[in-house]
Amino acid sequence: MRKSRRLSLALSATLFAFAVPATAQTLPAIFPAPVSARLTGGDIALGKTVVLVQAGATDAETEALVRSVLTAAGVAQIRTASPIPTRLDATYVVLGAGDAPLIRGALARTGTVAPTHDEGYVLTSIAADDGALIVLAGKDADGLFHAAQTLRQVVTGREIPSLSIADYPAMPVRGTIEGFYGKHWSMAERISHIGFLAGLKANTYIYSPKDEPFARDRWREDYPAETLKDLGTVVDAANRQHINFVYAISPGPSICYSDPADLEAIRRKFKALRGIGVHSFYVALDDIEYTKWNCAGDEAAFGAPGEQAAATAQAKLLNAVEADLVAAGDRGSLTMVPTEYYNTTESPYKAALRANLDPRVVVQWTGTDVVPSSISVKDARNATRAFGRKTLLWDNYPVNDYRESAGRLLMAPYEHREGGLSQELSGIVSNPMNQEAASRPAVMGIVAFAWNDTGYDAALTWRAAARYMANGDPRVTAALLTFFDTQHLAPTFGGQPWQPQAPHLKAVIDHAREALASGDAAARRDALKALSRAADDLAAAPDLIRAGVTVPGFVDEARPWLDATQLWGRSLKLTASGLDAALDGHGGTATRLFAEAGGLAAQAAAIHSIPGAVRVDGPIKVADGVLDSFIQDAPGLVYVAKN
Known part of the structure; x- marks a missing residue:
């Protein structure tokens, strides 16, 4: 996991706690691009001793990350204290989430204000008196963790710049959905991927491998104890690193909507997952027939098979599951992917789903096609109207489980998604390739876009991905960009690719x-x-x-x-x-x-x-x-x- 966190610049040491003599300063590369970042003075050396001041309890992962950044930068001793002295005699690093008086006072000394957006953070640093003050303030625990991830990127060489960063995500949901057909990832790959996502300030991993038997074909069956235990290690890694592990069940190929036993099977499966720390759930109803029923009882309950009847039956099931999640105190709302998961064309299915589905249920949408060549704000606005709520974009890139992608790694930059989509989407998750590590350059683009869609630069992000894969080595970075160029073509389900080749x-x-x-x-x-x-x-x-x-x-x-x-x-x-x-x-x-x-x-x-x-x-x-x-x-x- 430590390796997967190295997104751009290597961390190193400092020697003395005073401002470095004035020279031309440059703002470090920060990924994803923050909402606001500016230099406020010269570089600051951290010193051999740093004093850590915490406002309230900081979660273990955030504190460990901050300590690892400081240690890697050559800090030999990390002391703890409270409060901050009137006159600084060393480098003080202040951590806190919420509106604690200690955080307000520390931010006031740096001339900044507390973050106000969910998952937002402020990171500010100044040289003062005989020392320095570095403040990491999160709107919440997630925001504080994101601040620590940014600290990892701005501590370079032997110093940290004097700077002020105010940052928050444009979209509430950002991450990946392991939703492809074919060979699914191993548990070790999932844990590694979650660490990678955490370093990107992503917050979501959806577990929905199509060929995982106990989630789809044999969804009614309980997981074997060993499999459930292994899944628990992945869930624990996600929970520790502020990634929401969402468990998806795919009952559509055999569900009997009117049978109470099938609803009970879903409840039993979710209860078992809840027991290993899962608190977000998903019902997938994609890639199934909706012009026939799987049981005679559904025709008696909902009428002749068809689009409208299918949507009505699905809404009844989903509403019951949503009510269960609310009663259990689970995090957020139920997520679902509909049978008509692409395009925005009005249909009896969409009309019935819109009319009957609990408004709290999150609906996924893949865009104007299964693999769309572009997505505009207008497209997303049409999806909002079609489904009666902002949709969560399931972007089928860089997934390569379909015929047109045979023989390809899909490594072009993430492009042709319009800035401003954050106004009409609740978030974006990438459907990656069967190859977890090779998916990372594209996933980095998707997550960066979801964090700051209006400030997103595809070419810069592509180069940042190569530097990350190369751990900053310039020759390896150049070699990767050469290789990425040969894997640039991004196909659709038709004959016209949406990214050109090489x-x-x-x-x-x-x-x-x-x-x-x-x-x-x-x-x-x-x-x-x-x-x-x-x-x-x-x-x-x-x-x-x-x-x-x-x-x-x-x-x-x-x-x-x-x-x-x-x-x-x-x-x-x-x-x-x-x-x-x-x-x-x-x-x-x-x-x-x-x-x-x-x-x-x-x-x-x-x-x-x-x-x-x-x-x-x-x-x-x-x-x-x-x-x-x-x-x-x-x-x-x-x-x-x-x-």
């Missing part, structure tokens, strides 16, 4: 094509040099990634793609050399190099995804439509007689 590499290749066609010898040479450099970068990237990526599991998950990328890079290098040879009049050499390039390309194209790792296996795709077509076309772009 835009950086395509620009280099297109420039080479244009230069070869231009007749300008100098431009040709320059373009082929650039192409050769790009090929070198492509061929070298996999080894750098294998050696330098620190996220557990990524190298194993990406193994066939890394292998193929190395071969494609070598093939492109030979292709560039063949074009060079042809331009120099060495036709025989060019022919040999083109043949060798074609052989390597064939080897690369023959590599398949890891059997069983995804729902739909297939040949590995690496910048397909860009690399393969150019290597195939290259021998025909320059002609010389063989010599």
